[in-house]
Amino acid sequence: xxxxAPPQLLFxxxxxxxxxxxxxxxxxxxxxxQWQRYGHKYLDKILPQAMPFEEYARVCYPAAFxxxxxxGWFETTIDxxxxxxxxxxxxxxxGWVSWQPWFNQLRSAWGLRWWGKKxxxxxxxxxxxxxxxxxxxxxxxxxxxxxxxxxxxxxxKGSLITPDPxxxxxxxxxxxxxxxxxxxxxxxxxxxxxxxxxxxxxxANLIVSKQNSDGSFPTWLDKELKVVPVLDHSAQSALxxxxxxxxxxxxxxxxGGGQPGNFAEASGVRGAVLNGARFLEGNVVDGQxxxxxxxxxxxxxxxxxxxxxxxNHEKMRDPHTMQAPQNxxxxxxxxxALMAASKLTNDxxxxxxxxxSSLMALDTMALYQNVWPISYRKTAYTYGGFGxxxxxxxxxxxxxxQFGDTLADFGAxxxxxxxxxxxxxxxRASMALINHPLHEKLGIYPNPNYPLGLQPENDCHGGGxxxxxxTGPDWGEMSGLTSMAWLLDKYGANYSVGxxxxxxxxxxxxxxxxxERNLVDPTFDMKEWRMPGWTFEGDFLRWPVKNPRRxxxxxxxxxxxxxxxxxxxxxxxxxxxxxxxxxxxxxxxKIRLKVGAGSGDGVYVELLDENGKRQAIAxxxxxxxxxxxVWDVAKLRGQRVQIRIVDNEKGxxxxxxxxxxxxxxx
Numbered sequence: 139x140x141x142x143a144p145p146q147l148l149f150x151x152x153x154x155x156x157x158x159x160x161x162x163x164x165x166x167x168x169x170x171x172q173w174q175r176y177g178h179k180y181l182d183k184i185l186p187q188a189m190p191f192e193e194y195a196r197v198c199y200p201a202a203f204x205x206x207x208x209x210g211w212f213e214t215t216i217d218x219x220x221x222x223x224x225x226x227x228x229x230x231x232x233g234w235v236s237w238q239p240w241f242n243q244l245r246s247a248w249g250l251r252w253w254g255k256k257x258x259x260x261x262x263x264x265x266x267x268x269x270x271x272x273x274x275x276x277x278x279x280x281x282x283x284x285x286x287x288x289x290x291x292x293x294x295k296g297s298l299i300t301p302d303p304x305x306x307x308x309x310x311x312x313x314x315x316x317x318x319x320x321x322x323x324x325x326x327x328x329x330x331x332x333x334x335x336x337x338x339x340x341x342a343n344l345i346v347s348k349q350n351s352d353g354s355f356p357t358w359l360d361k362e363l364k365v366v367p368v369l370d371h372s373a374q375s376a377l378x379x380x381x382x383x384x385x386x387x388x389x390x391x392x393x394g395g396g397q398p399g400n401f402a403e404a405s406g407v408r409g410a411v412l413n414g415a416r417f418l419e420g421n422v423v424d425g426q427x428x429x430x431x432x433x434x435x436x437x438x439x440x441x442x443x444x445x446x447x448x449x450n451h452e453k454m455r456d457p458h459t460m461q462a463p464q465n466x467x468x469x470x471x472x473x474x475a476l477m478a479a480s481k482l483t484n485d486x487x488x489x490x491x492x493x494x495s496s497l498m499a500l501d502t503m504a505l506y507q508n509v510w511p512i513s514y515r516k517t518a519y520t521y522g523g524f525g526x527x528x529x530x531x532x533x534x535x536x537x538x539x540q541f542g543d544t545l546a547d548f549g550a551x552x553x554x555x556x557x558x559x560x561x562x563x564x565x566r567a568s569m570a571l572i573n574h575p576l577h578e579k580l581g582i583y584p585n586p587n588y589p590l591g592l593q594p595e596n597d598c599h600g601g602g603x604x605x606x607x608x609t610g611p612d613w614g615e616m617s618g619l620t621s622m623a624w625l626l627d628k629y630g631a632n633y634s635v636g637x638x639x640x641x642x643x644x645x646x647x648x649x650x651x652x653x654e655r656n657l658v659d660p661t662f663d664m665k666e667w668r669m670p671g672w673t674f675e676g677d678f679l680r681w682p683v684k685n686p687r688r689x690x691x692x693x694x695x696x697x698x699x700x701x702x703x704x705x706x707x708x709x710x711x712x713x714x715x716x717x718x719x720x721x722x723x724x725x726x727x728k729i730r731l732k733v734g735a736g737s738g739d740g741v742y743v744e745l746l747d748e749n750g751k752r753q754a755i756a757x758x759x760x761x762x763x764x765x766x767x768v769w770d771v772a773k774l775r776g777q778r779v780q781i782r783i784v785d786n787e788k789g790x791x792x793x794x795x796x797x798x799x800x801x802x803x804x
Contacts, residue, residue: 154168194569224610237318249619285312317380375417545561574590
């Protein structure tokens with residue numbers, strides 16, 4: 139598993155010293171320090187936002203409605219109501235729609251309605267109503283509702299993720315759906331208001347009835363509403379607690395009368411929230427046991443060990459770091475749930491504890507945010523984006539849209555400019571991966587893998603520097619647009635918080651690097667081993683080598699890219715890959731370069747025009763000695779071009795040597 143080291147390695151760390159020893163309190167200091175030292179200075183550069191928020195809406199919504207892979211927008215009639223939606227999430231190729239913590243179509247519909255009203259586009263408002271109708275059409279059984287709909291078969295599925303065959307209803311899914319049903323009530327023209335309230339009341343009553351004696355909540359129920367003991371007594375409880383807290387001041391006791399707040403007292407909801415908060419405080423936050431469904435049943439699957447009905451933390455710890463599994467979704471839910479509980483209790487000491495635990499959860503979550511653009515991640519601009527868990531690798535994951543809402547809300551409520559700015563950065567990052575010409579031009583997402591206006595759920599999934607897959611609009615562009623709407627609705631385009639004003643909707647971005655902005659007629663002599671602006675794929679060395687003494691390379695003593703060089707002075711023709719230069723403008727009539735090694739079809743260096751079409755190509759002549767090659771580029775003057783080195787061959791002479799590339803007059 140060893141790999142050759144580059145010519146220079148620099149490891150650096152910073153140590154924060156505090157005389158006050160307090161469990162996990164260091165997170166608070168680290169989060170604030172990181173943003174002040176690194177994150178704040180990038181916010182004013184606007185990136186990865188490339189245009190005003192409303193322009194994203196004008197591009198992305200039509201793209202989602204017409205997505206060819208899933209068929210896009212569909213309509214059906216259920217119980218006399220015209221329902222509509224967009225397939226999204228797992229099963230989207232089969233027409234599935236879900237209301238769960240990743241793929242919440244009701245949340246997407248909220249954003250669509252907001253933008254439709256903002257931009258005076260009635261079709262979007264009408265579509266959002268039909269999406270609400272579909273959410274309300276789920277058949278309710280004593281307060282339990284299925285949270286996935288198969289639009290092809292026109293049938294309901296209990297929940298999207300079912301780790302046990304008995305699992306059917308998912309209380310966490312219901313809670314997240316309920317939160318957004320409640321937020322729909324904020325629209326003055328909210329349709330079917332009484333039906334929303336009725337469903338929210340019945341779901342809340344069911345959730346309260348299933349609370350465990352320790353204050354936690356189960357995750358799954360079977361069709362008979364009996365608890366399925368999978369992921370019980372865990373951080374997964376935080377989302378039902380958050381929902382119950384939201385319901386307290388929004389849901390009347392009954393449709394026939396009563397005031398908001400009475401429902402909480404009559405149904406024991408307030409007590410359920412406070413008991414749940416005590417569970418989170420003592421059983422989750424204090425031990426950093428951030429377990430939820432994604433920790434075990436998604437892209438980084440692992441055994442969910444239990445003992446006497448509780449999570450067996452010791453058995454699940456990583457043997458190298460001794461950390462328990464952690465996922466950022468449950469951190470987000472706990473931060474919101476605990477802060478809400480701190481406002482509901484009449485016990486000032488408990489309120490202080492809940493508030494402290496809430497911020498511990500939020501700070502832990504914030505440590506997963508990229509507070510600077512990572513130089514070695516070439517797939518996309520990473521600033522502001524979020525990771526997922528401590529056992530998987532993703533950048534710019536779609537959850538950042540939801541996290542941005544909370545960070546901004548906490549920042550505004552507390553006067554914490556760093557939290558608020560983190561929230562704005564996260565909302566901007568939620569659209570980083572869309573296919574748009576400006577994102578390509580600015581290097582935000584230079585090689586999109588989906589049609590215009592659509593995006594994958596993240597990039598670099600699994601840790602490698604590469605593109606990831608799409609899971610639909612609810613965990614992509616429509617989620618990002620909802621967060622942008624949330625920020626604009628609550629705070630406007632500019633918002634004063636803490637010690638300064640924060641630009642929320644910031645207009646057009648500048649180019650991210652001087653490499654992209656000013657690169658005209660460059661010389662790539664490869665003396666700088668980091669190869670600034672170049673991107674590499676494959677397994678050959680990602681830096682140039684100095685002339686080994688094996689041969690006369692004829693490169694004037696300069697370093698060069700040799701695709702068989704192993705970094706140890708030897709060679710390996712099994713190595714393959716590509717190296718792509720940054721875009722540069724050519725004004726001179728010729729490009730000279732040195733080329734040697736293999737002559738096969740799969741090894742070459744080529745010149746690409748601004749449309750990615752080959753305009754020139756060169757190969758070796760089965761000799762390590764590099765010969766001078768001259769390309770006539772007069773017809774490309776003024777264009778932004780690139781050079782690509784390609785090695786797709788293995789075996790004898792399955793490599794190429796390239797060096798000393800320069801634009802010249804003759």
